[in-house]
Amino acid sequence: MPSTKDILEIILITYNRSEKLEATFRQIFAEDSPIRDFDIKILNNHSTDNTARLVERYQERFPNLTHTVHKRNIGGNANIARAFEVSSKKYVWILSDDDEYDWTHWDEIEYGLEHDYDAVLTERKIEFPADNPTPYILNTMAFLPSTIYKTEILTTEVMTSISANIMYSFPHLAVACALINNNKRIYVPEHKVVEQTIFSGISIKSDSQDLHHRIRNVNLLSGYINSYQMIADKKLRKQCCDVLCLGKPFCFSMKAFLSSDGYYSYNLCDVFLGLSPSQRLVLLRLLACKTMENLVSFRNDGDRKVLRILRWKIPLWRRSGYRRRELQVELGESCKEAVRLADSSNLSGQKEVSS
The missing domain is CATH 3.90.550.10 (Spore Coat Polysaccharide Biosynthesis Protein SpsA; Chain A)
Structure with missing residues (x-):
């Protein structure tokens, strides 16, 4: 042998x-x-x-x-x-x-x-x-x-x-x-x-304009799913996509994908077309939620809560935490002023007694 x-x-x-x-x-x-x-x-x-x-x-x-x-x-x-x-x-x-x-x-x-x-x-x-x-x-x-x-x-x-x-x-x-x-x-x-x-992450981007645009915007999860299209058994293909991130559910891997330049249209289409119908529904739901977050969201703008719709900001209410901190500052300054006045009053009284 x-x-x-x-x-x-x-x-x-x-x-x-x-x-x-x-x-x-x-x-x-x-x-x-x-x-x-x-x-x-x-x-x-x-x-x-x-x-x-x-x-x-x-x-x-x-x-x-x-x-x-x-x-x-x-x-x-x-x-x-x-x-x-x-x-x-x-x-x-x-x-x-x-x-x-x-x-x-x-x-x-x-x-x-x-x-x-x-x-x-x-x-x-x-x-x-x-x-x-x-x-x-x-x-x-x-x-x-x-x-x-x-x-x-x-x-x-x-x-x-x-x-x-x-x-x-x-x-x-x-x-x-x-x-x-x-x-x-x-x-x-x-x-x-x-x-x-x-492990450098699931998104590997390059700035070189001489590279093919697909290679400039590599996403490893998209790479996995594209590679799994070479599996003949559709059921096994779905099972492989279910464990893209070992030890994590499918939903987790799709959230990771969308948070790492997943909106690059070619990667998004590759992933969508490579998934089973039920997996596509999960991706669409996450995509809808992510899109709504980008379109409409509640944000903090100074001392106010603001509803942001695209580029427009609509003030809603004053943030209570900010007001409490302002009151604390105002109260602190008032106390300092009272102490200063009391000290000056005592000092003037001492001068009168000594005279």
Whole structure:
């Protein structure tokens, strides 16, 4: 039987984060790392910092480390697609340059690979329900290094879907959905070996006018829902949308979406069209409430409550709290004045007695 080293290829994507990359190198090339002598390929997205020198320094000690520098920066998500394209062994594990690793239970990963599973999870955030784990597994697989994939799933159709899904930030979910659609076996170990360390929020905006407007206004929840359209089973699609934010109800995820530039029309349409009829009703209700808040609201304007309708303000009543504070100030000033007058009166009386 081939060893794990013979069947697993590791590809690490990076761009201009040499400090984080070095921290990652210290973990994967540590003395206790089970993958330190595996074939490890760096896909350098035309970094302009110290990345190339760092990789060269490690190559002197680890000849199994190879380095590909792109002639041009092709974009982070396109670099994920490139990693799948150049993978050559039975399994591929695509890593980021900013995560943390715990090799204690690597033997569980080896078990999944040695028993010919089509995918092996390396991370999970919560316990999956035993009665229906698939939506939670797919959500977990949105984190790129969370899954080791068998490369035979990378057909022409899947590679095309990977390229198409670059715009929605999750090209690798095309592979995950293909696994589900084809009833492939996914091994879920009891313990994780990788942990995501950075989450920048669900809205990732760019100011560059040279970028396609859809990419300039990326919303990760919209990206999830667009990606889930590749799932053939409509019921499973709905279940996946129900757990967009793990451990939170669907209503919570839609509130988060609307509060993070969800009004960008393309994202809003993508989300709406990707939901089930009942989920659309939830989104419409929240959207109506949010719109009413923007059109009509009660606001504080100085010492008054104001009804705001679009740009118009209608004063309603004086805020009692403000009046109480004013009275306290007035009373305080009156007391100070009384004390001052009393002091001056006493002082004049003392002068008369002494004279």
